[in-house]
Amino acid sequence: MGWRRGTLAVLGVLVALLAYDATRLPERWVFPRPVVAHDLASAADAEGRARMLNAIVGAALRDVAAEAGAPVPKLEVPEDLDELLDVPADEFGGRPQSTLNPSLMGPLLRGRVATADYDPALLEVVVEMLDRDPRVVRYPRDVNVVRPEGLSEDALRALTYRIFVDPTRKRVFLVPLAEGATP
Amino acid sequence: MSAAVFTLATLLCGWAALAPIRKRLGTLGFHIAAYPIGLMGWCVVALVGGLTGGPWSPVDVALGLIGASAIIAGLARLSQSSFTGGNPVPRWTYLGWGGVLIALAWAISVSGITQSSYDAVFHYASWGVWLADGGGLTEWIVGAYGPLIPAVSAGGRVLGAGWVATPWPLLSLHVLALVYTAVRSGLLSTLHEMRASFVAIAACGLLASTTHFAGQVLYPHSHMVSATYLLLSVFAVWRALGSDAVEADSDRPSWLLLAGLATAGLAFSRVDGLAYAAVPLAVAGVLRLRRGLPGAALLPAVLGAGLPLAAYYGLAFALLGGWDSDKLSGRAAAYVLIALALLVALVALAERLPLIGHSISTGPTRWVLAASLVAISAVGIARWDSFSDSAVTMYRNLTEKGGYGVLWFVAAAMMLLSLLTWRRWRTGPWPGGLALAIAVFFATAIVVHGSGHPGRLGPADSFTRVAFHVLPLVFWYWGLFAGSVLASERTGVAQVSREGRGGS
Numbered sequence: 001m002g003w004r005r006g007t008l009a010v011l012g013v014l015v016a017l018l019a020y021d022a023t024r025l026p027e028r029w030v031f032p033r034p035v036v037a038h039d040l041a042s043a044a045d046a047e048g049r050a051r052m053l054n055a056i057v058g059a060a061l062r063d064v065a066a067e068a069g070a071p072v073p074k075l076e077v078p079e080d081l082d083e084l085l086d087v088p089a090d091e092f093g094g095r096p097q098s099t100l101n102p103s104l105m106g107p108l109l110r111g112r113v114a115t116a117d118y119d120p121a122l123l124e125v126v127v128e129m130l131d132r133d134p135r136v137v138r139y140p141r142d143v144n145v146v147r148p149e150g151l152s153e154d155a156l157r158a159l160t161y162r163i164f165v166d167p168t169r170k171r172v173f174l175v176p177l178a179e180g181a182t183p
Numbered sequence: 184m185s186a187a188v189f190t191l192a193t194l195l196c197g198w199a200a201l202a203p204i205r206k207r208l209g210t211l212g213f214h215i216a217a218y219p220i221g222l223m224g225w226c227v228v229a230l231v232g233g234l235t236g237g238p239w240s241p242v243d244v245a246l247g248l249i250g251a252s253a254i255i256a257g258l259a260r261l262s263q264s265s266f267t268g269g270n271p272v273p274r275w276t277y278l279g280w281g282g283v284l285i286a287l288a289w290a291i292s293v294s295g296i297t298q299s300s301y302d303a304v305f306h307y308a309s310w311g312v313w314l315a316d317g318g319g320l321t322e323w324i325v326g327a328y329g330p331l332i333p334a335v336s337a338g339g340r341v342l343g344a345g346w347v348a349t350p351w352p353l354l355s356l357h358v359l360a361l362v363y364t365a366v367r368s369g370l371l372s373t374l375h376e377m378r379a380s381f382v383a384i385a386a387c388g389l390l391a392s393t394t395h396f397a398g399q400v401l402y403p404h405s406h407m408v409s410a411t412y413l414l415l416s417v418f419a420v421w422r423a424l425g426s427d428a429v430e431a432d433s434d435r436p437s438w439l440l441l442a443g444l445a446t447a448g449l450a451f452s453r454v455d456g457l458a459y460a461a462v463p464l465a466v467a468g469v470l471r472l473r474r475g476l477p478g479a480a481l482l483p484a485v486l487g488a489g490l491p492l493a494a495y496y497g498l499a500f501a502l503l504g505g506w507d508s509d510k511l512s513g514r515a516a517a518y519v520l521i522a523l524a525l526l527v528a529l530v531a532l533a534e535r536l537p538l539i540g541h542s543i544s545t546g547p548t549r550w551v552l553a554a555s556l557v558a559i560s561a562v563g564i565a566r567w568d569s570f571s572d573s574a575v576t577m578y579r580n581l582t583e584k585g586g587y588g589v590l591w592f593v594a595a596a597m598m599l600l601s602l603l604t605w606r607r608w609r610t611g612p613w614p615g616g617l618a619l620a621i622a623v624f625f626a627t628a629i630v631v632h633g634s635g636h637p638g639r640l641g642p643a644d645s646f647t648r649v650a651f652h653v654l655p656l657v658f659w660y661w662g663l664f665a666g667s668v669l670a671s672e673r674t675g676v677a678q679v680s681r682e683g684r685g686g687s
Contacts, residue, residue, distance in 0.1 A: 003604060003607055004607075004668055004671050007600060007604055007608075007668050008665075008668055008669065010596075010600055011597070011600070011664075011665050011668065014593045014596055014597055015385075015389065017589050017593050018389050018392070018393075018589070018590065018593055019389075019392070021393075021588040021589050021590065022389075022392035022393070024588065025392065025394055025397060028394050028586055028588055029394065029398065029586075030394065030398065030585075030586035030642035031298060031394075031398030031399070031402055031642075032298040032299055032300045032402065033298070034296055034297070034298055034401055035296075035297060035298065035299055036294070036295040036296055036297070037295055037297055037299060037346050037348075038295045038345050038346060039345030039346050040304070040308055040312075040345060040346055042346070043297065043299045043303070043304060043308070043346045044299065044304045046299045047299040047300060047301065047303075047304060049301065051301070052301075052304060054305075055304045055305065055308075055309065058309070058312075062312070072316060104305055104309075107305075107309040107310050107312060107313040107318070107323075108309050108312050108313075110313070110316050110318065111318075
């Protein structure tokens with residue numbers, strides 16, 4: 001009977017070690033902390049990193065377009081998109097990662113992210129006007145989307161937004177293009 | 184409500200798919216397999232949506248789920264020569280099991296509790312949105328993330344969920360249910376029912392208390408998903424070939440079909456899951472030789488895994504040609520698929536091989552272990568610098584940097600102790616099959632990660648996370664070992680007798 005008692009004793013010690021380890025679970029937690037999120041934008045915001053802004057932009061555009069009965073819109077971005085925002089960038093492998101990245105937005109917008117030649121900087125007076133505009137929907141991380149109201153059906157079907165920033169380059173504004181108009 | 188509808192739709196797909204073999208699987212086996220198999224149905228919805236090109240409609244969802252269940256049910260009919268016999272599944276159990284899963288899904292979705300990460304947002308949720316828009320297969324899905332989780336995320340979105348979070352806690356429940364069932368059923372021949380249940384609960388409790396299990400219950404990533412499919416495939420191999428509960432030949436094809444389907448699910452949940460198909464394949468091959476069964480006996484498993492994989496990768500190559508990826512390029516996928524096909528042929532024809540056939544048929548485990556060592560050595564010799572760096576990183580992540588605490592030290596000590604006392608406690612062939620599954624898993628992981636980049640120290644390292652997949656098997660083995668030693672303590676003799684049909 002000796003080997004059995006010895007084996008059970010050793011197994012008991014091993015189980016006790018695991019049980020002790022389990023008491024240290026909170027300090028050894030290596031996974032993202034649990035959060036409450038009911039949609040993609042809030043889940044992305046809860047993650048915390050700067051690059052989550054791409055998901056918030058994509059989700060915001062989809063939501064607003066869907067609410068207006070429009071398909072997923074196209075997004076035009078300036079050529080220097082990676083330098084658009086003045087926010088602390090994420091790092092990976094010791095190298096800074098651009099906060100806004102078309103390849104991260106692409107899957108959320110059916111790949112319809114294109115560069116365009118325009119000035120993405122809004123004047124302060126325009127920002128103040130948008131802040132008072134009831135058509136503007138606010139999303140986490142100060143992403144602000146203008147609802148595409150008053151557009152024709154054809155315009156809704158070909159809905160295109162452009163990304164802009166405020167003078168501090170910390171706030172994002174997504175503005176629909178009117179037909180034939182330039183901002 | 185959307186989470187409840189998604190869960191119900193998934194369950195209905197799984198139940199319909201496995202309906203022809205429900206009596207063979209038994210009540211517990213049938214219900215516990217339904218949700219994981221149903222989740223695979225969303226891959227077919229993605230296929231239909233990709234072909235129609237537009238956003239998923241209710242018709243796409245219905246066609247896809249009905250199509251998936253019809254295809255699997257068709258395979259089930261092919262694999263099972265007779266549908267008489269077996270135990271009927273009581274109708275109240277559909278309400279019971281379905282009610283538990285739907286209620287849990289509803290509670291999780293109402294609470295909104297989840298975890299978020301870069302991968303969860305950009306790898307799975309974003310590509311789920313892409314698929315739900317009718318985007319179809321891309322090199323990112325085929326080469327980096329696998330189709331299953333984006334398809335599941337797409338399905339949840341189409342049914343109204345803004346953030347899909349419920350499959351992970353439900354699959355965690357399935358993992359615990361499988362480990363509990365496997366340990367308890369495996370001990371019933373030698374232990375009193377209450378003691379067997381106690382050991383099974385203890386094994387589940389210890390598993391659930393580990394950092395990596397607790398951390399993945401709510402985490403929308405691949406690991407709990409692939410761990411479920413790996414465990415289900417090995418569980419099904421056990422029921423088919425390693426357990427005396429199988430009624431002669433009649434139930435075996437059904438369980439083997441399930442093993443094959445779960446293996447396909449493993450390959451769909453992560454791109455490296457394709458390589459880990461070697462685990463159930465190796466165990467099934469060894470056990471069928473031990474039982475003196477012909478190679479053709481494994482045909483249901485080959486169909487269950489081979490047809491979905493052939494369809495998926497055939498479509499991928501047809502649509503994308505080849506594709507580049509840091510994880511699984513088109514070329515690498517072709518090599519792995521060819522290697523798996525050769526392995527299947529080898530497993531089916533092992534005893535007929537000239538010169539070594541007799542040795543393989545009388546000592547298959549030795550040959551599998553030797554082949555694993557050869558594979559590891561080949562990678563080590565071919566890529567010594569990166570292999571040695573990888574090996575050090577893997578060891579340090581398991582023992583120091585990966586957040587596992589003392590777990591792998593304890594697991595190694597337990598395995599060593601079990602091997603030292605092997606002849607005294609082992610009853611029947613299955614503990615050996617389970618130990619082999621764990622060994623082949625690590626051999627595969629060393630080959631996969633040793634032939635790639637060296638990895639990085641920390642919990643986020645790929646191998647650190649992959650090691651989680653084998654944890655349920657480790658705790659299953661632990662439960663069998665501890666329970667068998669306990670039984671020997673009581674009776675003084677290790678008994679082998681006919682087990683009841685586990686849990687049905």
